[in-house]
Amino acid sequence: MINDAILRKIDLNLLLAFSVLMQERNVSRAAERLLLGQPGLSAALRRLREALDDELFVRVGRGLQPTPRALAIAPAIEDALSGIERAIRPPAAFDPASWKGEFRIGLCDNLESAFFGPLAARLRELAPGARLVGVAFHKRDAARLLDEGAYDFSVSIHDEPASWHIRDPLFDQCSISIYDQKQLRLKTPLTLEDFAKADHVGVSFEGSNGSTNVDIALARLGRSRQVVATVPRFSALPTALRAMPAIATIPESIARCMAQLHGLTVSVPPIPLPAEPITMLYRRVDRADGRSVWFRRLFIDVASAALEASGCRVGISRAAA
Structure with a gap:
């Protein structure tokens, strides 16, 4: 000693x-x-x-x-x-080509569908010895799982961070409506009349049928809607929409991904809906770590390209990470 x-x-x-x-x-x-x-x-x-x-x-x-x-x-x-x-002595620059190990990312359901595939493909090119692990979580558990080492960072709508965490802005998540034009023969953009009259499918992880931003916006215009089904995950939406004449109003990033994969139609909703801030949450101790910095920047590059390719109306903030 x-x-x-x-x-x-x-x-x-x-x-x-x-x-x-x-x-x-x-x-x-x-x-x-x-x-x-x-x-x-x-x-x-x-x-x-x-x-x-x-x-x-x-x-x-x-x-x-x-x-x-x-x-x-x-x-x-x-x-x-x-x-x-x-x-x-300053550490050697991180070399992804020679690194072997895991990169772990926490993504909520809709962002996982939009970004995980492109991220895995890009990581395979740049770090062939690495493995990408996606971790599902609820936003209320994001900080706890981060402290427990479940992932390197999470991407979601995060609450105010603790002093030992860093929350960087990525993009504002807009909502967009999606439906199967073979089932629901409506022209785009949807009119308020068509939107309010149509059946709707909601997404709720807890199975809740409570009022949402869509219902609040309609109520302000003196309208309401009929929610005929609620699914627990975004992945269940495409088959539901292709089987029935109904509209779902969901985050734009996953809506455009679903439209491309399943031949569905998207439309800007005829009601004003607030955008939700998508942020990246990571530990302050990892702020300058070469491996962590590289992985965060890689995600930003991949997510930016994915949003642009899908035609989303928003872009990634380059101030993050």
Whole structure:
């Protein structure tokens, strides 16, 4: 165990001065290397002598001759300084091509459908030895799972973060309506009359049938709608919409993905709906870690490209990560 009482007597600069004096055996040259004046180096040597109770260096002609004590401690001090230098040296840049291990990301259902596939494909190209793991979660558990190490970061609508977490903005998630035009022969953009008259399918992880932003917006216009079915996951929507004449109003990123994959029609809703802020949540201790920074930036690049390719009306904030 380190003896704190002994180390408190000496600071690192004194040990560095000792090391350079041992190498140079000359006060002028040592002072030049240390970027000190000769009086400053002489003062440092005086403090060393007092702390170690030994003369350490004796002037002989124009040079210095180390004492037996100085010669005895010099190897250990050199090893210690070399170890400290290696420890504080800037880390090597993260190399995804040679890294082997897991990258873990927490994504809610709708964002997973939009981004996980493109992220896995891109990661396979850049880090062939790595594995991508997606973790499902509810936003109320996001901070706890992050602290437990379930994932490197999560992407969702996050609450105000703790002081040891960082929440970076990504994009504002708009809602859009989606339906099967073979089942529901309505033109786009949907009119308020058609929207209110049509049957609707909702999405609720808890199976709730409570009022949503859509119902609130309709009520302000003196309208209401009929929700004829509620599914627990976004993945169940395409088959439901292809089987029945109904509309679902969901986040735009997954709606456009579903439209492309299942031949469905999308339309801007005829009611004003608030956008929801999608953010990235990660640990403050990982803010400057090379591997973590690389993975966060990769997600931002992939998500930005995916949103643009799908025709979404929003873009990723480049201020994140």
